[in-house]
Amino acid sequence: MASATGSAALDGKRLDAETYRGEPIQIGRFAGSRATGGDSGFNTIGCGLWIQLPPLEPGAHVLEIRGESDSLRVSADYALTVDAGRG
Template identity: 50%
Template sequence: MTENGNIPSAELQGRWWTWAASEPEATSPVADADGRVCGRNQPPDVWFLAGTLGGRVVRACEIPNGRPIAVPVVNLVGDHQGCAAFMKGAQGTVALDGKPVKPEAYIDDSIMVEGVQGNQVTGEEGRFTGTGCGLWVQLPPLAPGAHSLKIHGRSDDFYVDVDYALTVGASSV
């Protein structure tokens, strides 16, 4: 973690891509149509949310209390040239409970990713190294209760448009 509590960009991207590639299409959080698999394979220290494989989706997701959230607005794993081209056209907006949240640009990180067979996210099985880039948001733990998170991202012809209805669990005493 950095001094502001965020996970450093290369670590975050490697962990997120591994999480996103840890399921085949049928149970992929990125291909999820409504949020029913948002809790699969979540690490204990952060809650990952997913964009889409392109397009619009509305999801509902329950998040444990006390968990920071990390989500890409629009992202790519590839090589240096692919990331440079992707980031030239990358733009996005995020709103949490109606208030804008400024995404951070992660431009050119060398990352380690591990994917399962049949994952649609990377298309690669096993461990590999790539270049991660994108616009990202890391949020501190949200207060218990209902929250709205709207993510809109684009790079050239690829776009992501996700509306999350988040419910954060009550504090455990």
């Protein structure tokens, strides 16, 4: 983690990352998700550079993530589509 750097952008606007260096975190339960299990999710240890997305308006969005630590480099681009909510 000491050498980790990264960036993220949503629709071309930079997002600030938070650094977690092995801190306890709680993963909430999401309906229909096998990964979050149980009635209340689970506790684990999180480390890395994390971003939190703001609520997204309906329509198309692009999320770009870049990171590196020592010889490891990560690059991911996501095309997100948000449907209008149902009343």
